[in-house]
Amino acid sequence: xxxxxxxxxxxxxxxxxxxxxxxxxxxxxxxxxxxxxxxxxxxxxxxxxxxxxxxxxxxxxxxxxxxxxxxxxxxxxxxxxxxxxxxxxxxxxxxxxxxxxxxxxxxxxxxxxxxxxxxxxxxxxxxxxxxxxxxxxxxxxxxxxxxxxxxxxxxxxxxxxxxxxxxxxxxxxxxxxxxxxxxxxxxxxxxxxxxxxxxxxxxxxxxxxxxxxxxxxxxxxxxxxxxxxxxxxxxxxxxxxxxxxxxxxxxxxxxxxxxxxxxxxxxxxxxxxxxxxxxxxxxxxxxxxxxxxxxx
Numbered sequence: 001x002x003x004x005x006x007x008x009x010x011x012x013x014x015x016x017x018x019x020x021x022x023x024x025x026x027x028x029x030x031x032x033x034x035x036x037x038x039x040x041x042x043x044x045x046x047x048x049x050x051x052x053x054x055x056x057x058x059x060x061x062x063x064x065x066x067x068x069x070x071x072x073x074x075x076x077x078x079x080x081x082x083x084x085x086x087x088x089x090x091x092x093x094x095x096x097x098x099x100x101x102x103x104x105x106x107x108x109x110x111x112x113x114x115x116x117x118x119x120x121x122x123x124x125x126x127x128x129x130x131x132x133x134x135x136x137x138x139x140x141x142x143x144x145x146x147x148x149x150x151x152x153x154x155x156x157x158x159x160x161x162x163x164x165x166x167x168x169x170x171x172x173x174x175x176x177x178x179x180x181x182x183x184x185x186x187x188x189x190x191x192x193x194x195x196x197x198x199x200x201x202x203x204x205x206x207x208x209x210x211x212x213x214x215x216x217x218x219x220x221x222x223x224x225x226x227x228x229x230x231x232x233x234x235x236x237x238x239x240x241x242x243x244x245x246x247x248x249x250x251x252x253x254x255x256x257x258x259x260x261x262x263x264x265x266x267x268x269x270x271x272x273x274x275x276x277x278x279x280x281x282x283x284x285x286x287x288x289x290x291x292x293x294x295x296x
């Protein structure tokens with residue numbers, strides 16, 4: 001657990017804290033331009049460079065795709081139902097934050113540390129499929145459930161084309177300088193997003209904390225519950241089952257803040273959910289490991 005905290009979670013906390021301090025010292029900093037830079041330049045480079053270094057496992061794709069779709073649909077519908085009871089209104093920021101988790105930056109190293117190298121390709125495949133859903137159905141959520149408007153907005157983002165093109169051009173050699181440029185640009189994505197999240201947290205309104213906390217708990221509970229329903233009854237191999245359940249139960253994705261900021265949907269609330277879900281995740285992890293052991 002200490003190894004996991006020091007090598008995976010601590011860097012996340014430190015970068016968010018750095019952004020928080022920067023936001024307090026420089027309140028004039030605006031984040032929308034940074035969000036645009038991430039969506040249009042940094043994140044597409046990260047997708048392409050990551051997929052050029054890692055091969056997906058074609059045999060596992062149908063199983064993982066089924067699980068991803070079921071988790072996304074289940075988390076979204078659960079959140080909508082709970083919003084009607086607790087908030088008496090819809091919030092796209094909450095719906096996006098509960099539905100989509102940090103399956104890449106946190107999920108891939110976590111799977112590696114928990115289960116070893118055999119599960120690595122499954123974790124990458126899950127992350128790629130979930131990223132595609134994030135930037136398609138996720139934008140439909142931000143458009144108030146308007147499927148046509150959401151897909152139209154999604155098709156304006158280079159990241160969608162990077163996801164589609166990367167596997168197709170994976171085997172095409174590139175000049176070494178271009179490979180390095182892609183990797184350097186992509187590596188900037190996560191630190192920039194975390195620092196920007198911290199800047200947004202420096203402007204949090206106290207009344208948003210309660211909503212962010214229950215949304216964070218819902219992120220874990222809904223992700224875990226729907227992943228079990230997706231993975232357990234269908235005879236899915238253990239390597240896929242374990243990776244799906246763990247990755248579905250992770251904190252809210254940092255990219256949720258970037259998308260909410262880009263589309264003007266309560267980005268401060270999205271940042272708060274990212275912060276609290278990441279902060280309390282170590283408390284949830286032992287229960288997650290125990291449930292996996294019981295489920296086999």
